[in-house]
Amino acid sequence: MTMGVSQGTTADTRVQSVQPMRIYAVVLGVGVMCSLAIVITYELTRPVIATNRVSQRREAILEVIPEAESIVAFAFDRDQDLFRSVSQSSDEYELVFVGFDSSGGLVGVAMPAQAMGYQDTIRLLYGYEPTTQTVIGIRVLESRETPGLGDRIESDPDYLSNFDSLDVQLGEDGKTLAHEIAFVKQGKKTEPWQVDGITGATISSKAVAEMLRDSTNVWIPRIRASLSQFHPPSVGGTSP
Amino acid sequence: MSQHVGAPASEVNDFLEGVFRRNPVFVQVLGMCPALAVSNTARNALAMGLATAFVLLMSNVVVSSLRKWVPSQVRIVTFILVIATFVTIVDYAIQAISLDLHKALGAFVSLIVVNCLILGRAEAFASRQGIRRSTLDALGMGSGFTLALLCLGMVRELLGSGSLFGVRVLSEQFQEWTIMMLPPGGFFVLAGWLFVINLWTNRYAGPRMREEVRG
Numbered sequence: 001m002t003m004g005v006s007q008g009t010t011a012d013t014r015v016q017s018v019q020p021m022r023i024y025a026v027v028l029g030v031g032v033m034c035s036l037a038i039v040i041t042y043e044l045t046r047p048v049i050a051t052n053r054v055s056q057r058r059e060a061i062l063e064v065i066p067e068a069e070s071i072v073a074f075a076f077d078r079d080q081d082l083f084r085s086v087s088q089s090s091d092e093y094e095l096v097f098v099g100f101d102s103s104g105g106l107v108g109v110a111m112p113a114q115a116m117g118y119q120d121t122i123r124l125l126y127g128y129e130p131t132t133q134t135v136i137g138i139r140v141l142e143s144r145e146t147p148g149l150g151d152r153i154e155s156d157p158d159y160l161s162n163f164d165s166l167d168v169q170l171g172e173d174g175k176t177l178a179h180e181i182a183f184v185k186q187g188k189k190t191e192p193w194q195v196d197g198i199t200g201a202t203i204s205s206k207a208v209a210e211m212l213r214d215s216t217n218v219w220i221p222r223i224r225a226s227l228s229q230f231h232p233p234s235v236g237g238t239s240p
Numbered sequence: 241m242s243q244h245v246g247a248p249a250s251e252v253n254d255f256l257e258g259v260f261r262r263n264p265v266f267v268q269v270l271g272m273c274p275a276l277a278v279s280n281t282a283r284n285a286l287a288m289g290l291a292t293a294f295v296l297l298m299s300n301v302v303v304s305s306l307r308k309w310v311p312s313q314v315r316i317v318t319f320i321l322v323i324a325t326f327v328t329i330v331d332y333a334i335q336a337i338s339l340d341l342h343k344a345l346g347a348f349v350s351l352i353v354v355n356c357l358i359l360g361r362a363e364a365f366a367s368r369q370g371i372r373r374s375t376l377d378a379l380g381m382g383s384g385f386t387l388a389l390l391c392l393g394m395v396r397e398l399l400g401s402g403s404l405f406g407v408r409v410l411s412e413q414f415q416e417w418t419i420m421m422l423p424p425g426g427f428f429v430l431a432g433w434l435f436v437i438n439l440w441t442n443r444y445a446g447p448r449m450r451e452e453v454r455g
Contacts, residue, residue, distance in 0.1 A: 018311040026310055030318050034325040041329045045336040052339045119347060144347040148280045148400065148421035200418065 054089045057112075057125070060139040061097045064127030065108035068099025070233055076222065083229050096223065104232035106130065111219055112141075115211035118203040120144040122153070126163065126212060128220065130227060133169035134192075135181075135212065143204075150204035159198050159205060167192035168216045175221050183209035254373050258380025264357045265388030265430075266437050271357035275389055276426035278348050282405045285393025286386065287341075288348050291330055293382025296358050297375065298326045300366040304374035307367045319362040327352045357385060388433075395429050396420045 061071055074083040076094045086095070097110040109130070114123040123142040126135050140154045153159060171178035179193040183206045189196040195209035264270045271292070278288040302322050310318045331349045335342045342349075352358070361381055366374040397403060400420030402410035419425045 018313065023311050023314050027314050027317060027321075030306070030310075030321050034321050037325055038328050041332050045332045048336040049332070049339075052336065056339045140343075142343060147278075147284055 050089075050091075056141065057097075058088070060125040060141055061099065061110040061127075063139045064110050064125055064137040065097075065099040065129075066137075067101055067107040069102045070100050071110075072098050072100070072230070072233055074098060074230065083226050085231070096219070098230045100232040106227070106230055106232075108136065109223055109230075111215060113211045113215040114142075115207050115214070117143060117145050117207040118150050118201075119146065122204070122207055122211070124208065124211070126215070128168070128216075128223070130224065132165065133167070133220075135163050135166035135168055135216070138163045138208070138212070140208075145204045146201070149201045152198050152201050153204050153208050156198055159196065162189070162195045163212075165192065166195070166212070168220050170221060170224060174224070177217060177220060180217055181209060181213035183213075251372075251376055254376035255380040255383075258377060258382070259384040259387065262381075263384040263388055264381055265385060265392075266434060268357075268360075270360055271355040271385060272430075274348070274351045274355050275385075275392065276423055276430065277351065279389050279392035279396060279426060279429075280400060280421045281397040282390065282393040284345070284348065285389040287345050288351075289382075289386025289389040291334075291345070291349055292352050292355055292358070293378070293386055295323065295326045295330060295352050296361060296382045296385075297378040299323045299358055299362055300374040300378035301371060302326075303362045303366040304369060304371045310367075315367060316359070316363070319359055319367075323358050323362070324353055357381065391433055392426065392429050395432075396425055400425060 058071070062068060071088065073086050073088050073090055074096050075086045075090065076083055076096070083096070088097075095112065098106060099108045099110065101107050107129070109128045110125050111128065112123065112125050114121055116122075121142070122140065122145065124138050124140045126138045128134070129136045138160070143151060143154065145151045145153065166181065167179065168181065169178050170176070177193075179191065182191075182194050183197060184190075184194045185202075186197050186199045188194075195205070195212070197205040197209070258264065262268055265272075265275050274288060274292070279285040299319070299322055303319055306318065306322075327349065330352070331342075334345065334349060361377060365377045369377070394404060397405075397420075398409065399417045402408055402414045402416055417425070420429070
C-alpha cells in the first residue's frame with residue numbers, strides 16, 4: 001500500500017521526504033519495543049498467574065468435594081498403570097485430587113476435564129463420591145461461552161442440579177460404566193445418568209455432559225481399581 | 241473526522257467532547273462490534289467499557305508520544321502494534337489480579353482490539369495533538385463509551401433477565417425477552433437509544449451538538 005505524493009488531503013509533507021530505511025527502522029523499533037513490553041509483562045505475571053491457578057484449583061476442589069479436610073494430588077502413571085502422589089501445585093497433565101476427612105477417610109475425588117464448547121475450550125473440575133458411585137458436583141474453571149446463554153452452565157441452578165448425584169456406577173465387569181453419561185433435551189431426564197440440557201444453550205450444556213461422559217468412562221474404572229493406593233497425608237504432613 | 245471547527249479549545253472541552261457531543265457509540269457510531277456483543281448484562285458492559293477506556297488511554301498516550309517520529313505511510317501499522325500490545329498486557333494483568341474476573345470477562349478483552357474507536361482516536365487525534373490533550377481525549381471518549389455501553393447493558397439486562405448487575409429487580413412473573421440477550425436485541429436497543437437521543441437533539445440541543453449529530 002503506497003501513499004502517492006498526489007494524495008495531499010492530510011497535509012502530510014512528511015510523505016515526500018522519508019527514506020525507506022527510516023520506515024523500516026521505525027516499524028522495527030516499535031515492533032521490538034512492543035514485543036519487549038509483552039514479554040516483560042508475561043514474565044512478571046507468570047508466577048502470580050500460576051499461583052492464582054493453583055489456588056483457584058484448590059478452591060474448586062473444595063467446592064466439588066465439600067467434605068474434604070485435606071487434599072492429596074495423584075498423577076497417573078500410564079506405563080505402570082498406577083497412581084503416585086505429587087505436590088499440590090504440580091502442573092502435570094493427568095492429575096486427580098483425592099479428598100480426605102479429618103480421620104483420614106476418603107471422601108471423594110476431584111478430576112479435571114475439558115472440551116470444546118460453543119466459543120472456546122471449557123475447563124472444569126468435577127467431584128466423584130466412591131461409596132454412592134456418583135458425580136456430586138461440577139465447578140467450571142474457564143469458559144468463554146455466550147454471556148447470558150452458554151454461561152448458564154455455571155449459574156443455572158436447575159442445570160447444576162443435574163450433577164448433584166449423577167450415576168456413574170461400574171457395570172458388572174468392573175471395567176466400564178454400567179451406563180455412560182448421556183445428554184438429553186431440557187425436561188426429558190428420566191434416568192440418574194442423564195444430563196438435562198439448557199434450551200438456548202444446547203452446545204454449551206451438551207459439551208459439559210459429553211466431557212464428563214468421556215472423562216468418567218476413562219477415569220472412574222481406573223480410580224476404582226486403585227482406591228487402595230490413595231493414602232491420606234501422613235500425620236502432621238501436607239496441610240491444606 | 242477532523243477537529244470540530246468552532247468548539248472552544250479548552251481542556252474541559254477536550255474531555256466533554258467524548259462524553260456527550262461526540263459520544264463514540266451514540267454520535268460517532270464507532271466500536272459497534274464489542275458494544276453490541278458485550279452489552280447484554282450491565283456488569284459485562286461496565287467491565288468492557290472500563291477495559292476499553294484503559295487501552296484507549298494508554299494507546300493515545302503512546303501514539304501521541306511517538307507522533308513526531310512515525311512516518312505517515314506506516315502510521316496505521318504502528319497504531320495497531322501499540323493497541324494490540326496494550327490489549328495483551330491488559331489480558332495478562334487481569335489474569336494476575338483475579339482469575340475470577342478474567343473468567344467473567346471471557347473473550348471480551350481480546351475483542352477490544354477490533355474496537356475501531358481506539359484506532360479512530362489514534363488517527364484523528366492522538367497522532368496530531370500533544371500528550372496532555374490526547375490524554376483528556378482518551379478519558380472523555382473512554383467515559384463516553386462506558387456510559388453508552390451501560391445504557392445498552394442496563395436495558396438489555398433488565399428486559400432480558402429481569403435483573404440489574406445480577407440483582408433481580410423485576411417480579412418473577414415477568415416473562416424475560418430472551419432476544420435481548422442475543423445480538424438482535426443489541427441492535428434493537430441501540431436503535432431505540434439513537435431514536436431517543438436524536439429526537440432530543442433536534443428539539444432541545446444547541447446548534448453545535450445538532451451539527452455534530454447530523455454529521
